Amino acid sequence: xxxxxxxxxxxxxxxxxxxxxxxxxxxxxxxxxxxxxxxxxxxxxxxxxxxxxxxxxxxxxxxxxxxxxxxxxxxxxxxxxxxxxxxxxxxxxxxxxxxxxxxxxxxxxxxxxxxxxxxxxxxxxxxxxxxxxxxx
Numbered sequence: 001x002x003x004x005x006x007x008x009x010x011x012x013x014x015x016x017x018x019x020x021x022x023x024x025x026x027x028x029x030x031x032x033x034x035x036x037x038x039x040x041x042x043x044x045x046x047x048x049x050x051x052x053x054x055x056x057x058x059x060x061x062x063x064x065x066x067x068x069x070x071x072x073x074x075x076x077x078x079x080x081x082x083x084x085x086x087x088x089x090x091x092x093x094x095x096x097x098x099x100x101x102x103x104x105x106x107x108x109x110x111x112x113x114x115x116x117x118x119x120x121x122x123x124x125x126x127x128x129x130x131x132x133x134x135x136x
Contacts, residue, residue, distance in 0.1 A: 001070065001132070004080060008087050008130035015091050019098040019122045026105030026114060034108040041113065044100045048117060055093045055124060062086025070133035083133065090128050097121035 066083035073079070101117030 001075060001080065004084050005130055005132060008084065011088065011091060012125060012129055015095050016122060016125055018095065019118060019125065022098050022102040023114075023118050026102050027111065030105040031108050033110050036104065036107045036109045036113075040107065041104070041109070044104065044117070048097055048100060048120065051093050051097055052120070052124070055090055055128075058086055058089050058093070059128065062089065067133035087128070087130055091125060094121045094125040094128070097124070 062082045063086035066079045066081075066086065069079035070083055098118050098121030101114035101121070104117070105111070105114045
């Protein structure tokens, strides 16, 4: 359990750092700002809201259910796998949210249009830090 917790914390910190790198890359390498297709903006907004919903569903179905079992039996492999998978899936979804901001910047969108995606991914990734199942 302790090894899985350390691994998840390392994955979380790596992904937090990558979101910061997305922001820097979007500002340094991104093209000159020009109007982008509003359809793309609406699509990313809709997908972003859907992803946030999926994050909460994944947390409830994988992480929290497995955490209940792991609270009493911390080394149960059958519960440890979905718990770890749930965290990694949550982190990947948060990363996708931040990638939407990077794509908008590379398409020429203004920074103010990308910041909500960067911040959303970063804050959700930070908020869902791995906790020991005994503390959930």
